[in-house]
Amino acid sequence: MHQPLTPSGAVLTSFSLVIFPGLEGETRRYRQFCDLPSSRYSLRVRGHGKEPKKMSVEKAYDPSDPSFKFVDRPDEIDPLQDESCRAEMSCGHAVTPGSLTGWCRSLLSQGQFKFTCPALQPDGKKCGAEWSYQEVRRFALLTAEEMDHFEKELARIVAAKFKACPGCKTYVERQALDNLCFRCTICKESGKPTMQFCWQCLRPWKGRAPRSDRCDNDKCSDKVLELLKRCDTMTLSKVPGVGPCPSVRACPKCGIKVEHDKKACKNILCPRCKVEFCFVCLKLKKKCCETSSSYTACSSGIAPRQTAIPTWN
Ligand SMILES: [Zn+2]
Numbered sequence: 468m469h470q471p472l473t474p475s476g477a478v479l480t481s482f483s484l485v486i487f488p489g490l491e492g493e494t495r496r497y498r499q500f501c502d503l504p505s506s507r508y509s510l511r512v513r514g515h516g517k518e519p520k521k522m523s524v525e526k527a528y529d530p531s532d533p534s535f536k537f538v539d540r541p542d543e544i545d546p547l548q549d550e551s552c553r554a555e556m557s558c559g560h561a562v563t564p565g566s567l568t569g570w571c572r573s574l575l576s577q578g579q580f581k582f583t584c585p586a587l588q589p590d591g592k593k594c595g596a597e598w599s600y601q602e603v604r605r606f607a608l609l610t611a612e613e614m615d616h617f618e619k620e621l622a623r624i625v626a627a628k629f630k631a632c633p634g635c636k637t638y639v640e641r642q643a644l645d646n647l648c649f650r651c652t653i654c655k656e657s658g659k660p661t662m663q664f665c666w667q668c669l670r671p672w673k674g675r676a677p678r679s680d681r682c683d684n685d686k687c688s689d690k691v692l693e694l695l696k697r698c699d700t701m702t703l704s705k706v707p708g709v710g711p712c713p714s715v716r717a718c719p720k721c722g723i724k725v726e727h728d729k730k731a732c733k734n735i736l737c738p739r740c741k742v743e744f745c746f747v748c749l750k751l752k753k754k755c756c757e758t759s760s761s762y763t764a765c766s767s768g769i770a771p772r773q774t775a776i777p778t779w780n
């Protein structure tokens with residue numbers, strides 16, 4: 468077993484293996500690194516855009532459940548939550564299942580795989596304590612559907628960030644999710660050809676860098692990018708005068724691949740990050756609708772096929 472290392476060479480002293488139930492085969496097991504400095508992950512402050520709506524998922528604790536410690540203080544994630552029962556998390560802050568679900572969902576949609584407490588301390592600083600997924604799952608009263616979403620997102624985020632270097636087998640963390648060219652400091656020390664390897668095809672890097680789509684090795688390609696380039700076109704029957712438009716798009720905010728059911732208006736709700744965007748011009752719905760309606764052609768026309776997949780943030 469090799470010591471896990473960060474690209475900067477700092478040793479991660481401890482990590483635990485987390486098993487997420489409900490995932491299949493290989494994807495059942497993920498290492499969750501426990502001691503990455505949390506300061507590396509920026510947390511967005513609440514009250515931005517649509518979040519208040521997301522915060523108010525209606526769920527409530529059973530006040531007779533002895534496995535929770537209930538408190539009289541208001542919800543410390545979202546003080547505007549209703550009067551329902553508040554329970555105390557391991558860090559000592561009070562939450563309701565709705566506010567906790569909403570907060571953790573918003574972290575995932577920003578590509579954060581650590582659940583940290585956003586409650587403010589008396590000194591005005593954020594608590595920042597890290598909750599395990601198991602704790603979140605229990606206190607947020609996650610439904611089967613939510614658990615499925617959380618576990619798939621966690622798996623995807625971890626897979627996008629961590630890989631074993633093909634040269635030295637060290638677990639390495641990628642900081643720039645938009646660059647496939649990865650420099651391994653361990654392989655560099657021993658002069659291995661994998662000192663620069665391709666995060667996608669795991670071969671020594673070939674060609675110019677940085678690049679987000681592929682390297683110059685034979686058959687190095689991103690399947691989603693290929694699909695974006697080669698998918699069929701379609702027309703939207705309810706939006707006259709628009710088309711042909713590529714039938715597959717990548718969400719402009721989080722990059723997940725999205726298809727349009729061709730039935731309703733041109734706007735679509737991203738199943739992952741919940742942003743609403745226009746399938747035709749790829750602007751956010753709010754922006755597109757400043758100059759056209761949901762059922763008329765966009766002022767900027769049809770956006771060409773995407774050649775790069777947007778990454779979070
Ligand atoms: Zn806390």
Ligand SMILES: [Zn+2]
Nearest residue numbers: 632635651654
């Ligand atoms: Zn290496």
Ligand SMILES: [Zn+2]
Nearest residue numbers: 665668682687
């Ligand atoms: Zn490659």
Ligand SMILES: [Zn+2]
Nearest residue numbers: 718721737740
């Ligand atoms: Zn999205």
Ligand SMILES: [Zn+2]
Nearest residue numbers: 745748755765
């Ligand atoms: Zn549009």
